Amino acid sequence: MRSRLSYAAFGVLASLAGVAAGHLAAAALEPSSSPVLVVGSSVIDLTPTPAKEWAIRQFGTHDKTVLVGSVLLGVLALAALAGLLARRRLRYGAALLVALVAVPAVAALRRPGATPLDVLPSLVAALAGVAALAWLARAGSPAAAGGRRGVLIAGGLLAGGAVGLGAVGLWLASYRTRAVAIDLPAAADPAPAFPTGLDQRVPGITPFRTPxxxxxxxxxxxxxxxxxxxxxxxxxxxxxxxxxxxxxxxxxxxxxxxxxxxxxxxxxxxxxxxxxxxxxxxxxxxxxxxxxxxxxxxxxxxxxxxxxxxxxxxxxxxxxxxxxxxxxxxxxxxxxxxxxxxxxxxxxxxxxxxxxxxxxxxxxxxxxxxxxxxxxxxRKWATDAPIKISSRIDTPKPLATIDAGRTVIGGIAWAQHSGGVQRVEVRVDGGAWQQARLGPSAGNDYWRQWYLPWTAERGQHTLAVRATDGAGDVQTAVRATPFPEGSSGVQQIVINVS
Structure with missing residues (x-):
């Protein structure tokens, strides 16, 4: 059992070394040609739209991190199998590692605008992975002079090397994609002076300008x-x-x-x-x-x-x-x-x-x-996709517990290219719609902040918001999912007042 576990670990370590070496090569050439990222990009392209929308809903901006992590876990599982195969014959394990690397190599060549150099990180990964597996298998063989201590030394050196290569690759990719400042001329047609928003007056509201x-x-x-x-x-x-x-x-x-x-x-x-x-x-x-x-x-x-x-x-x-x-x-x-x-x-x-x-x-x-x-x-998304009239409650947060007494309900609303936001209304516990106070306007193509003073009484409350644009069109209450032309509906949240 120990021998099997050792060889499975050999496969994982060899694969990590290959991934790190391939990532470093990609960072020096083209970061997106990194083997794991190439496979991840292919998975994105092949994933059905409902699955993509589910991932965005569940993981938000971390969806890509989850995807890359899932691809890496799958690779490591197969790498462990390669290590087990190497226990019987080194060439069996090496063949599986090469087959694993062939997948991103082919995917890299199929990318739009691909060049032969895009395959190089996958080749580097294959060579590094096979060389690492051969070294570990030799150190773990019964004929090896170092015995258990030699295996631990080899494994430690390889793990340290993989971490080092990966760190250098991450740094190099970050350096190459760092912010670049260029001198911008003044606008011939400048925008009007930007008004002061409600950022300081309504704690928790979305900043009027997004950093x-x-x-x-x-x-x-x-x-x-x-x-x-x-x-x-x-x-x-x-x-x-x-x-x-x-x-x-x-x-x-x-x-x-x-x-x-x-x-x-x-x-x-x-x-x-x-x-x-x-x-x-x-x-x-x-x-x-x-x-x-x-x-x-x-x-x-x-x-x-x-x-x-x-x-x-x-x-x-x-x-x-x-x-x-x-x-x-x-x-x-x-x-x-x-x-x-x-x-x-x-x-x-x-x-x-x-x-x-x-x-x-x-x-x-x-x-x-x-x-x-x-x-x-x-992928069957809409061709004409005008942004729908929308509004959002920023404060209080959904399921928040706030103190009873005077407070405010606040948020943002947007109705681009349809006369801008002209009115925002809030409903408390299914009652009548109450007109909120609007923040300053920065133009019809820009969102507006809004707020409603409210005396919060103890208990659980449901808050809802809707906006009206310059043409008099009211935000629809009909619920729709993002696919294929954008979500719709009125936001409702539940809060507790103590």
């Missing part, structure tokens, strides 16, 4: 792409009069606009956290499209492609209907963070991110939905 570090992030990426701003270009092609390309310096030399815009993810549940407000700086999308010439186009979509081949489709008629759609280069007074699309991304107010917010954008192709499907349209 860059707190802005939500939901995408399919397990590793941030490394984009050299000096070599980056944005190309517009397809059904246009002429193909054009822009460098980052050329974009920054164009007249820039500055706008306060709220972004929302289609995965946001009623009362969810995947929404954020920021000040964006960028080139109007129509200015760029005019350079390419789209007057006689037959296209009905802009197919945006990021630096790694991810595609997003945006309805052309909505992108050019007068809203402040832009290719953004700045966020809250600084260049874009890597995780939010550095060096440039698309921002289209009033549309959910999956049809409007291509990050790390490098190409816009004017085409038709009949001719080309983007990543999400292939």
């Amino acid at each position: 860059r570090a707190d802005f939500y992030r939901v995408d399919t990426r397990l590793a941030l792409p490394v984009v050299d701003p000096e070599g980056w270009t944005l190309t517009i092609d397809g059904d246009v009069a002429r193909e054009v390309s822009f460098t980052l310096d050329e974009l920054l030399a164009m007249p820039l606009v500055e706008r306060d815009i709220t972004l929302t993810c289609v995965s946001n549940e009623v009362g969810g956290r995947y929404v954020g407000g920021a000040r964006w700086l960028g080139v109007p999308l129509t200015d760029l499209l005019d350079r390419a010439g789209i007057d006689d186009t037959r296209a009905d979509q802009i197919l945006s492609t990021d630096v790694d081949g991810m595609t997003i489709s945006t309805p052309l008629d909505l992108a050019i209907d007068g809203r402040d759609a832009m290719i953004a280069v700045g966020m809250n007074g600084a260049s874009l963070p890597r995780e939010h699309g550095f060096p440039a991304r698309m921002v289209v107010p009033g549309l959910y991110g999956f049809v409007s917010a291509c990050k790390w954008i490098t190409r816009m192709t004017l085409t038709t939905y009949a001719a080309q499907d983007a990543y999400w349209t292939q």
